[in-house]
Amino acid sequence: GNSVTQMEGPVTLSEEAFLTINCTYTATGYPSLFWYVQYPGEGLQLLLKATKADDKGSNKGFEATYRKETTSFHLEKGSVQVSDSAVYFCALRAKAAGNKLTFGGGTRVLVKP
Amino acid sequence: KAGVTQTPRYLIKTRGQQVTLSCSPISGHRSVSWYQQTPGQGLQFLFEYFSETQRNKGNFPGRFSGRQFSNSRSEMNVSTLELGDSALYLCASSPLRDLETDTQYFGPGTRLTVL
Numbered sequence: 001g002n003s004v005t006q007m008e009g010p011v012t013l014s015e016e017a018f019l020t021i022n023c024t025y026t027a028t029g030y031p032s033l034f035w036y037v038q039y040p041g042e043g044l045q046l047l048l049k050a051t052k053a054d055d056k057g058s059n060k061g062f063e064a065t066y067r068k069e070t071t072s073f074h075l076e077k078g079s080v081q082v083s084d085s086a087v088y089f090c091a092l093r094a095k096a097a098g099n100k101l102t103f104g105g106g107t108r109v110l111v112k113p
Numbered sequence: 114k115a116g117v118t119q120t121p122r123y124l125i126k127t128r129g130q131q132v133t134l135s136c137s138p139i140s141g142h143r144s145v146s147w148y149q150q151t152p153g154q155g156l157q158f159l160f161e162y163f164s165e166t167q168r169n170k171g172n173f174p175g176r177f178s179g180r181q182f183s184n185s186r187s188e189m190n191v192s193t194l195e196l197g198d199s200a201l202y203l204c205a206s207s208p209l210r211d212l213e214t215d216t217q218y219f220g221p222g223t224r225l226t227v228l
Contacts, residue, residue: 036219042222043220043222044205044219045219046216046218089156093215097169098161098168098169099144099161099169099207099215100158100161100169101146101148101158101205102158104155106156
């Protein structure tokens, strides 16, 4: 079946540090890939997405590239801020599964001033 | 454009009771999906509705059910509540015009606590 694996947290960083969160997936065909972010007490917000191989999604300084050869979609940000403290979820949508999203376990990120 | 709204935001019930949660999608969105979020199991897909029809269903017992109305608003119902049903229930809507590029937008969730 389809699955998403992402690095366990928490990840603790200092402000202005470089952030990487690893995400790998297993799916039939060519899924669409997403990163969502969840702030405390809130729902999920779409951060970025990529729908085909070699696509790069980007938003608010975050980037992720759809790598078919390594079945990965790692999230990166060059200089984090305290406001980036949140839980980040990698997700995929496989065409055969319709509109259903399959999520990774989430990675908590804590940025200290 | 208003986002996805969910009511109520918080709910406390006791074992054996039933509960109904409501979701209003973004205007123009016809697909509504429901997810359960727990610390142990993470985010799990419950079901998806489109044009008042259930299109997809996750691996949950029959106690979990839902429906969608002609205005795309959706409700989910959990009967005979168990302690393990305590979770954040998230609703997501999407226009579903193109499955390849479609995006789901999430509401703030309903926090259900079963005592």
